[in-house]
């Protein structure tokens with residue numbers, strides 16, 4: 204359905220110059236436009252995007268290893284909080300890209316909605332572990348939460364590379380073939 208809408212748009216049935224009055228719900232129209240652009244781009248770049256995400260995992264793992272080595276030497280909770288902030292900030296954009304990609308690629312496939320839900324759940328759990336560090340009662344607890352967040356992230360990356368990304372690539376490929 205979405206693919207058909209894209210091809211219709213390419214033939215010029217969508218007029219971006221129509222006034223808001225001609226569009227009953229301009230916000231809805233803009234939302235549809237955004238999604239079509241994303242889907243169109245992803246059909247072409249699905250593999251490139253997942254490859255880039257795998258590359259980001261490698262970079263994260265290198266940093267996580269360094270943090271795990273440093274952790275036992277940290278004696279102040281403030282130091283643990285700073286590292287947690289660094290991890291949180293780095294993961295934020297990465298997770299957002301994954302959620303957009305998974306949502307657009309898989310949300311119209313009912314049997315894959317559980318996978319999208321698992322993605323959100325994992326991200327939420329990692330965020331929660333990192334947030335707990337902000338209210339930790341001491342450096343030892345802070346270190347434990349940060350270690351748990353890093354371990355949960357590593358496990359999550361493996362799940363994405365083994366299950367989520369291949370599923371997204373397969374779905375986008377199937378969508379392109381049936382367009």
Ligand SMILES: [Fe+2]
Nearest residue numbers: 298301359363
């Ligand atoms: Fe993720």
Ligand SMILES: [Fe+2]
Nearest residue numbers: 256301360363
């Ligand atoms: Fe990821």
